[in-house]
Amino acid sequence: MKNEDDIKRERRRLIVATTVLGGIGAVACSVPFIASMFPSARARSEGAPVEVDISKLEEGQFLVVLWQKKPIWIFKRTKAMLANLEEIADILVDPESDVKTQQPDYTKSHYRSIKPEIFVVIPFCTHLGCIPTKKLLTGAQQGMDMNWPGGFYCPCHGSKFDLAGRVFKSVPAPTNLLIPPHAYINDSRIVIGPDQI
């Protein structure tokens, strides 16, 4: 027959065991997603294709992966951002992406992507290679001018790019940001490196 102290001790043991098991479950769930974002060091150093799980990417979020020792941004744009891209051609140097070296043919449009909402880009400014700052909100909300359509701002010498990486007129950068070769394995997985699979 257990006395009251025995019962209390047993209850405490059960609470501790349940908490530890819950913690293990949370870690196990998060590992596959993180592993898919960070391929092996060997694959990265050899410039092998990099497969990325985009199933958990929400609107407005970025994933960053390494491919050929370069960072690659994968950005999910909102419908409002996509609508904006159709409105601003007159302030851009190359709105239709006519400079062939800046993107694969299959991303040549004002979205500069295979699927409109998923934007894949090498974030090196085409002036001298700095990484631009994200200024995603429109107008003066992030220190830009009132007419800012949302995009990327290079802090080194002031180049500006829209949310498709298209360069603005009258800035030092001469061309749009580079789009790497990439392809969809299915709706939730992209591979960076090959043009098709």
Ligand code: FES
């Ligand atoms: S490196 Fe970006 S503006 Fe010069």
